[in-house]
Structures are given as C-alpha cells and as structure tokens.
Amino acid sequence: MADELTRLANGVLWPGFLGSEVPTWLGAALEEGLAGVVYFAQNLRGDTAALSADIHRRAPRALIGIDEEGGSVTRLETETGSTVPGAAQLGVVDDVDATAATGYEIGRRVDAIGADVVIGPVADVNTDPRNPVIGVRAFGGSTDLVARHTAAAVRGIQRAGVAACAKHYPGHGDTHTDSHHGLPALSLSPQEIEEHHLPPFAAAVEAGVLAIMTAHITAPHWGDEPATLNPGVLAGLRAAGFDGVIVTDALDMAAIREQVGIGGGAVRALAAGADLLCIGNPTNPGAAMLPDQDERDYLMARDAIVAAIRSGELSRDRVADAARRVAAMADAVRGRSTAPEEPFDADRIADRAVRVHGSPRPFADGPTTVIDLRRASSLAVDSAAAHVALTLAAGGEIVRVDADAAAGAERDAAAQRAAAGQSVVLVDRLDADSPQLAVLEGIRSASTGVLAVNVGLPADAQGAVISSPAASLLSARAARRALLAGPV
Structure with missing residues (x-):
C-alpha cells in the first residue's frame, strides 16, 4: 500500500x-x-x-x-x-x-x-x-x-x-x-x-x-x-x-x-x-x-x-x-460526449496547400530518381522519413546526400544522377543560409531544369519548386500529384 x-x-x-x-x-x-x-x-x-x-x-x-x-x-x-x-x-x-x-x-x-x-x-x-x-x-x-x-x-x-x-x-x-x-x-x-x-x-x-x-x-x-x-x-x-x-x-x-x-x-x-x-x-x-x-x-x-x-x-x-x-x-x-464522425477530405486540404513555383517540366507516371538532401530526423520530428522519398520515387532510385557535409565529388555524383533521367531533389530547408540550397544550386548548374520538392517551410527560391510543407505520406502524395499534373 x-x-x-x-x-x-x-x-x-x-x-x-x-x-x-x-x-x-x-x-x-x-x-x-x-x-x-x-x-x-x-x-x-x-x-x-x-x-x-x-x-x-x-x-x-x-x-x-x-x-x-x-x-x-x-x-x-x-x-x-x-x-x-x-x-x-x-x-x-x-x-x-x-x-x-x-x-x-x-x-x-x-x-x-x-x-x-x-x-x-x-x-x-x-x-x-x-x-x-x-x-x-x-x-x-x-x-x-x-x-x-x-x-x-x-x-x-x-x-x-x-x-x-x-x-x-x-x-x-x-x-x-x-x-x-x-x-x-x-x-x-x-x-x-x-x-x-x-x-x-x-x-x-x-x-x-x-x-x-x-x-x-x-x-x-x-x-x-x-x-x-x-x-x-x-x-x-x-x-x-x-x-x-x-x-x-x-x-x-x-x-x-x-x-x-x-x-x-x-x-x-x-x-x-x-x-x-x-x-x-x-x-x-x-x-x-x-x-x-x-x-x-x-x-x-x-x-x-x-x-x-x-x-x-x-x-x-x-x-x-x-x-x-x-x-x-x-x-x-x-464528462464529454464524443461528437459524431464528420466528413473529412485530407487529400483535398493537402492539394490546396501545394504551391508550384517556376515552370516544372511534365513528369511521366513512372519511376523517379529522388536526390534526398533533407536534414536528419530528430527526437521530435522524423524529418527524413523514408515514406516521403519512397512515395515521390514511385519505385525509382533514392540517393541520400548529407547537404551539411557533402564534398564536391558527392555533389557532382548527385548532379549526374539528377541528369540521368526523370528526377527530383527533395529538400526541407531552402532559406538563404541553408546548405541544401547551395547543393541544389550546384546540381542545377550542372543539369538545367532540375525540379525541387520542398517539404519544409515555404521559402522564396529560384527555379522550379513544388512546396508541400510536411514530411508526411499525405504531403508526399500531394506533391507527387502536382509533379504529374505539370505546370499550373
């Protein structure tokens, strides 16, 4: 007792x-x-x-x-x-x-x-x-x-x-x-x-x-x-x-x-x-x-x-x-009574949250190479969650690059992968001080027209960017739909 x-x-x-x-x-x-x-x-x-x-x-x-x-x-x-x-x-x-x-x-x-x-x-x-x-x-x-x-x-x-x-x-x-x-x-x-x-x-x-x-x-x-x-x-x-x-x-x-x-x-x-x-x-x-x-x-x-x-x-x-x-x-x-279930369209909300910047080229509904530059996961946030890259890749290759530590050779290799076929660069930080932005710009200098998918905070960025701000399955699906829809 x-x-x-x-x-x-x-x-x-x-x-x-x-x-x-x-x-x-x-x-x-x-x-x-x-x-x-x-x-x-x-x-x-x-x-x-x-x-x-x-x-x-x-x-x-x-x-x-x-x-x-x-x-x-x-x-x-x-x-x-x-x-x-x-x-x-x-x-x-x-x-x-x-x-x-x-x-x-x-x-x-x-x-x-x-x-x-x-x-x-x-x-x-x-x-x-x-x-x-x-x-x-x-x-x-x-x-x-x-x-x-x-x-x-x-x-x-x-x-x-x-x-x-x-x-x-x-x-x-x-x-x-x-x-x-x-x-x-x-x-x-x-x-x-x-x-x-x-x-x-x-x-x-x-x-x-x-x-x-x-x-x-x-x-x-x-x-x-x-x-x-x-x-x-x-x-x-x-x-x-x-x-x-x-x-x-x-x-x-x-x-x-x-x-x-x-x-x-x-x-x-x-x-x-x-x-x-x-x-x-x-x-x-x-x-x-x-x-x-x-x-x-x-x-x-x-x-x-x-x-x-x-x-x-x-x-x-x-x-x-x-x-x-x-x-x-x-x-x-x-003492609270649970309210009855209400209609809820999560996909509709996620699609409304997507923003397309620049003029991304049309994507085919097939395997896509994903160059993943996102920050590592923390105790609070699974920012590098695998399901995001897997959803965008749709069976394609996923190349993980540590933007904070990537040397020239690794960046060059990422640029070559991006140029080899249908590809996107996956980021979650594109503000001016971000190492991810520097790596993205390096990839773009070697391969024009590269599209970025940003699942972090929306940010002003040059070039084609699809913003879908969450490291979630719902957000990745919305970004994938925007990829396939082409310019809007």
Whole structure:
C-alpha cells in the first residue's frame, strides 16, 4: 500500500513506458494514483484500444496522452507516415474550417484508441527559419495566423471528446537550438514575446483549451531558469486567465536533464507552478537505454517529489493543488460526449496547400530518381522519413546526400544522377543560409531544369519548386500529384 505522499506525487506524474502492455511497475503506480501515461510509437504495436482499456480499468481517471499533431509528427502512423494535414499545410491554406475539421479528425482518431489528451496543437510562431524542432509543426510565422488556427484546432480536437494541450508556452518559434539536445535561449525583448508569441496561447485559452505545455527555453529578462522551471513565466500564464492544467515538456530532454536532472526538474517545475509532469520517452537514450529505463525515470521524479515534500523544499499544498487540477481535467474529459464522425477530405486540404513555383517540366507516371538532401530526423520530428522519398520515387532510385557535409565529388555524383533521367531533389530547408540550397544550386548548374520538392517551410527560391510543407505520406502524395499534373 502506497503511503499518502507517494499517492500525492503520483497524481502529478505522466511517464512513458516500454512495450505494448502494462509493465508491472506501471500497473502498481496506476493503482497508487498515477495521473496517467503518455504513449509513444513503441507502445502502439499491438491492440492499443485494449491497452488503453487495461489502463483505464486499473485507474479510471488516468489520462492517456499522445503526440499526434498530423503532418511531420505522428505516433499513430509512425510506420507509414501521417495521413492528416500538418500545421504548416493548414497555415498555407488559411481556412480555419479546414483546421477545425483536421483537429476534430485527430481527436477522433485519438479517442478511437482510448486515449484522452492530444498533446497539440503547436501554438508557436515560427519566426526563425533555422528552427530545428518547430518549423512545419507551426501554422506559420505570422502571429495572427497562428492565433486563429490554434483556436480552431483546439475547438476541433475538443469537439471530438478529448482534451487539447497547446504547446510550447511562451513560444518556441524563435529558437535555433533543439531543447531535446540543449537549452535554447531567446534574444527577444519582453515586448516582442508579448506581442508576437503570446497571442496564440491567449487564443487557445479563449477557445477553452484544457491544458498548455511549457517550453524548455530561457530569455535574459527571465533570469537563468527555463520557462518550465520559472515561477514568473508560469505566473504570467495564470495571470492571462488560464485555469487549466500546465503540463511540462518532457523532463528527460537535455535542456532539463543535463541542467538539474529529472528529479530536480520535477521538484522545481512543481514549485514554479506546473501541474502535470511529462517525464518523457524512455527509448530516447537509444543504445544507452537500460532495460528498466521507464521505471528508473519515473522513480527519479516520484522519489524526488516525495523527498522534497518531506524536507519542506516543496509545499505539500502546491502539489495537492496541481493534483486537483489534473483530476479535474480527467473528470472534464470523462464528462464529454464524443461528437459524431464528420466528413473529412485530407487529400483535398493537402492539394490546396501545394504551391508550384517556376515552370516544372511534365513528369511521366513512372519511376523517379529522388536526390534526398533533407536534414536528419530528430527526437521530435522524423524529418527524413523514408515514406516521403519512397512515395515521390514511385519505385525509382533514392540517393541520400548529407547537404551539411557533402564534398564536391558527392555533389557532382548527385548532379549526374539528377541528369540521368526523370528526377527530383527533395529538400526541407531552402532559406538563404541553408546548405541544401547551395547543393541544389550546384546540381542545377550542372543539369538545367532540375525540379525541387520542398517539404519544409515555404521559402522564396529560384527555379522550379513544388512546396508541400510536411514530411508526411499525405504531403508526399500531394506533391507527387502536382509533379504529374505539370505546370499550373
């Protein structure tokens, strides 16, 4: 039997776990008041609805969350690629009804597997084209556009009977460091943050969002603490009228783990005003992952909270208040009725998001050589997803080139492949500073008329470019259709 402090700590913890069945440690924690779990791709290889039912049987108020954004980030369709439009596609289309319909479809799919919380939408305003972790996950770089589409997505998701969790407060869009690997720092003034990055979160609050996730980012005027651990930043969210659940981004990310550790991060996040602590994906250490990594990570957070309450470092009332908010969200989700399924045409939205620049030559419906210059995948985004290149190639050859490191000989070889037959150059970053743009221009200098397919942020570029902004199956199919359609 768990003691009272253990149950209290469990009420604010949201761990990941290994496998597609409930492990012994997780079963015990659920029975001892655990707030819930977060699903990652490794959990979804069996009967996920049965897994969710087992979790809810053990703990009826458990909240099951999942990162299901559509576009470049999916857990439900990891193996094949998402068939739901991503935020950047929706931003290009700029039709809030389409965004609300997409949010509803995401919520419907999440509800169908028995999960309760969509960890989305992304409410960040992506103002830095170098951003390695947001990019096409954002609706765009305009504050007003992001705000109206964030609100539409929240309404759509929650209409499906699940909770939305807008992220990453107070805005991760003006960074060029991935917080999975380091601690990003904003160089923006307080006024710039307030004017350009906070309005989408205010729009989410106005739309009734049940949860908001923090960002592991710093700014000079906040002091040394990242937003997740910063009382002043989180108090600002409450002052803006948000009374729902403040969720931390994963505590196993380097921005927290390498600064204060998972346990230290858990204690300091709660003290700062966070309510639900996302511990993270236990597979993230890769080859260094231990067989019981999931349990180890959970215990580091739980035991640190219990010890901090006992020592007086952490207020018991603060943890109890956080647990109360989490339980209230669970009750709110349980009390929602799922709306009936609505018609949804994902292909139509994806086609509307395609932009064709220049005058691409007509393509035959046959094998196509793909010169793939995209950035490597990260812990957050499968940016180099194989299904994108495979769909564009339609049985043709795929040549992977690291644009950051490619020497002259490798570039020359890529240019020769591009000139040998029907080919495209696949990119996801075409801004002026991008190595991909330099390699593309080199290929074009050796072989005129080369067509680029850009699945990253739309960018001004010379020559023929088809833009379909998501590393997803849906986006690749739309780009392939545009290839075959020829000039428009």
